[in-house]
Amino acid sequence: MGEAFNVADIFGEDVFNDAVMQERLPKKVYKDLKKTIEEGKELDLVTADVIAHEMKEWAIEKGATHYTHWFQPLTGFTAEKHDSFISAPLPSGKVLMSFSGKELIKGEPDASSFPSGGLRATFEARGYTAWDCTSPAFVRHDAAGATLCIPTAFCSYTGEALDQKTPLLRSMEVINEQALRLIRLFGNTTSKKVTPCVGAEQEYFLVDAKKFKERKDLIYAGRTLFGAMPPKGQELDDHYFGTIRQRIAGFMKDVNEELWKVGVSAKTQHNEAAPAQHELAPIYAAANVAVDHNHIVMQTLKRVAGKHGLKCILHEKPFAGVNGSGKHDNWSLTTDDGKNLLDPGKTPHENIQFLLVLTCILKAVDEHADLLRESAANPGNDHRLGAAEAPPAIISVFLGEQLEDVIQQLVDTGEATHSLKGGKMKTGVRAIPDFAKDTADRNRTSPFAFTGNKFEFRMVGSRDSVAGPNVVLNTIVAEAFADACEVLEKAEDFEMAVHDLIKKYASKYQRIIFNGDGYSEDWVAEAKRRGLPNLGSMVEAIPALTTEKTVEMFERFHVFTRAELESRAEIKFENYSKAINIEARTMIDMAGKQFIPAVIGYTKTLADTVLAVREAGVKATVQAELLEETSGLLIEAKRALQNLEQVTETAAGMEDGEERARYYHFEVCTAMEALRAPIDKLEMIVDKEAWPMPSYGDLIFEV
Template sequence: MSSHSTNPRRAVTNAILSRQPVESEHSAKQRSEGTSASMHDWWSENWAVNVFTHAEMKKRVPKSVYKEFQTCVRESRQLPPIVADVIANAMKDWAVERGATHFTHWFQPIHIATARKDDSFISFTGNEGKTILEFSGGELIRGEPDASSFPNGGIRSTYEARGYTTWDPNSPAFLVKNTNGLTLLIPTCFCSWTGEALDVKTPLLRSSESLSREAVRLLKIIGDHKVRSVHTTLGAEQEFFVIDRGFFLARPDLLFSGRSVIGAKPPKGQEMEDHYFATMPPRVMAYIQEVEQELWLMGIPTKTRHNEVAPGQHEMAPIFEDSNLAADHNMIMMEVLRDVATRHNLTCLLHEKPFAYVNGSGKHNNWSMATDYGVNLLEPSKSPRDNMPFHVFLAAVIRAVDAHADILRASIATPGNDFRLGANEAPPAIMSIYLGSEIDELVRELIAYDDKSEPSAAGGRGADGRPSLSKMVSELNIGGTVAPFKRDRTDRNRTSPFAFTGNKFEFRAVGSSQNVGATVTILNTIVADAIRSIATEIEKTAAEGIELPKAIRRVVRDNLRKHERIIFNGNGYSQEWVVEAEKRGLPNLRETVAALSQFESEKSIRLFESLRVFSASEIKSRKNVYFEHYCNTINIEAQCALNLINAHVIPSGVNYQTQLATSIKSVKELNPAAKLEEQTRRLGDVTLHVEGALLASKNLSEKLAERHKHHESPEQHAIFFRDVIKPCITEARVHSDKLEHLVPDEVWTLPKYSDMLFLK
């Protein structure tokens, strides 16, 4: 490849020079109308206009219908047909007024982002060929997509195709804009004909119900008779990379796997730390502003945007919401991020590690629990020593993470996350809890409790006369004319997978492409189990004649003593922690296959079945789906590696090899005495790695041909891909990346890291 004009890499690079930021239609409309209204007015007027909120429903249906709807939702009862019909008709009228022509049941199959099958509102009447718009309560409540091709892990056969989608009224319907209209999306659960969950939402709702049931029971035991329900809240920070779409289309590995399976380290990565929190490139800023506008229309409360550490990496974060709604909103956010990027000639990469040598992307899950009357159960309050509900629920979370560290690790086990966990941007695979100095001090006091030294319930002081911990939170005064300000309760520990951050826990290990609903399901379940056990222990201790406050403190103390090994406030990246964790007996499940093997243990089955989150068959099916996903992912990456090595790397290497050989031969013919040691050495290096790439390609191809022989079980198949195929991909990459450094730019046909990460 001797000409820049025929080199696809150069063609994309040249095209970027003419690209400009793209104005969103909302901004363009405001500008064309010459309105003087501020963007604040736009935000206020357009918030959630594409959402059929409960407030919108209340305006459009009779009071009796709305009251019945609220009662059925609160008590998890089926809507009467007449009520469903009225709501469906109101929903249809609202959607059609906004420009919708179709509706769909929107659901989240296992390990597939989202799915939908659109139907028109139009119905035909009689033989006259006339049409009417209608939408019944039956269509709202239940749909019947073909379920045979969605991953089910062996829970049903291919010929058993019937599946059902059923409306989740806890998550409001919303409109999605297409080029030529809008579609009404109705969030639903998805199950088989026999009732097994085939999606992410159903177990999430089950886990939320279980946690609420156990938490209400515990709160009533310790004296809260006001509470009716407890829900978990979630704020999911979303990290992602943005590259020019031309680069994306010129890289088959990114197109098919979301990850660059080859690519040499560029001269500069993130070591200068100049991208972190820096000003966004104009094209990227315009793109993210339009993403925010689209999310705002759909009632998604995005709050924060900024550059992340790696070049080309960014982050958006919403305000906290109910976990079920937050999970739906995060799936919508990922779809909007991808769709809007295309309009800006950009591509959003949500893979955990699309580029080697720089940070990968996570989805930090900020999780807490709150009562129906608005009390955050993980808020220490102004006097943490006296906040007994906080002590109890903190002990429950600590117990949960320690007792079920294995399945919590399994909940974030993906092939993409294997490249990310334990690196500089992500916590290690060892599950541990960071509390920070103040709460850690409180826990030490609770562990040291005995019946003879009662903490005072008044005045915010303990028996030793010390002030409450909140009084020890100092102000910071950095000097100059800057006013003093209050220090937070805790520092941040970026190396901890599960860190207390003031009034919530931040689960930092979740991967950027994951459905947060699956992770929150596990978290809700293990905490519900711990709450249930603690409630039973308090009841048993109190039944022995011990005063309730003492019984509560004893149970909290005993649980903290038993599970304090999970608390670690130090550097999670250090080798010393790996050694220490092993001494403590904490599991270190370094990669996905090992982690997923824990999912179907006897302990896990007892846990999930007892809390009615998963049946044994649903657990097994999910484990099989996860292993199948792992195998398919590695297989696609291997096929991409073969394609790139054979279609790009070797031809580029041979091209340059020929140029060098021809040049050396020509010079020798003209000047036999010429000293060409370095040129000959360069030719030798190129030849070495061309030959190495050829051999690696041959080896990878041969090993892939054996993959169908390893079907003893889904787990054994995954082990084959982990132990045999992944090392072959790595070997092929070594030779490719060496050649990328040796071959001239005009000969190398693939976009490089230096192009994709830095040219916008």
């Protein structure tokens, strides 16, 4: 048994949180920092010097020797450059440990070495990281020792956002401003701030590290590019919420302990639907903190897995034929005095403010469905969306019976007079007491579902930062709030005006509401009839970033400039091409150097067996049939390999951009599937001992 510990004692012990700051900082410095955090007041260097000194002293007590500005460039990962606290040696040969306010507030990584989409040339190297003091600094303990990590934004010398954090912080300011504007119309004069709060559920796979290292596709691409399904997959649903295996339980225990120490409120853990798949869910936090925490979660999962002889896979579809992994982004709006703007109350038909907020969100999602879809687009998600466990690529909103009924009343009569009740849950077992049911079921096929007092955006890929989707959600809803406020602020009769506006929005944007089965073919046809976009791939979704409608909205609220949006589109097209190129070349390497030679060896064994059996005077019918089938598939695989080599070479010669990305999607990906098909069939025929790498069964059932 491991050493017991009290969660309350260790939670946040490695975080420079409010309690630590209040204890260690002079009262005036603490007060000034709180004003910066809560009101955006500028922090002067003298105050920053005091904070930096105390932060350094605290970190050194935790064993830290280095600090880093921890930021989120447009690579999809985090980045960091470590500097030690030591200063220039004294004449005595000793060194002092120092950390200035300037070093705390500003860092200077090389901006030309990160994706910029043309915003930075190679010779334009200067970029800045700026301290995000609203997200607490923390000390991370790993093989490098202890490092003080300071969450930061990352911008170019000329001020363009080169990261995920900067636009997120901008969007949080925008939604705060417009939400306050809206609730002031309803007489709220006490709330001073509205914060988008996020809870990011994280799905992941765990496989044995030794088996992982025997597969080049997992090493280079993060997913299996070949692989036949084992006799058992997830048909029995016996893994979902099943008893957690001891090896995995030990891993989860260590993950929780590490996360709790750095202030990540890991709460829920369980087996997910697919074999070897699991999930971790935290408690809600402010959007920028939640984004930081989710990056910490992903890094911790990977780091701790290594200690247990495991490999954590965050790809959206690492194994064909079983569930992929997503990241459910739970989003709500909360005031500083504890009011949730998405709480419908017991009688939502009477909650006029909630109905306006709700219909504004319907407007936002309907008008920017393509942009919301794009925010969850990545190469791995192309394989996941629309499959049996993930929402379809068509954006729709699930409201549940109660709210759908309220909306329908508004559409039909212009007035909502009642709300459906949840009723009692009767189990039919005397020993189990009846209890109140929720007013709505859940719909796991919906990409954007209302779940009581929040919306759950289920499309996000498991590897992706949740920053992008929340930038979009914050901004599109802020736009809808602003449009509503412009109407209501001019109204002579506010009550009549808000009533008419809610009815107008409910009627106009009802088409985005869908409570049915998002997996059905009928829904695809119905969505088309309604005029809803169906963007099936990343390359089809990226152009939503640079439409005039999108540019106008983001520039209106100063979240993105046109140049920043165009750069992001360029980066995404380039990243897609690079990802598929790596996968294609990995397949070429594996097929040419491992699978085809292994099959050739197996056919020789079969041929020798046929001759030996015949020489013994017995018919070799079965052996001959196997030889013929294997040879036929070998020919098919060789032809498919040659075709993949050809189209990959063609793609490599094209210039970066949308045309190249589309070629990779429609030509190279098709050629990849054509090569995979015969190889997977051969895996079911060839002797397991002759197959050159672990199978699906070895990977997902032997953990």
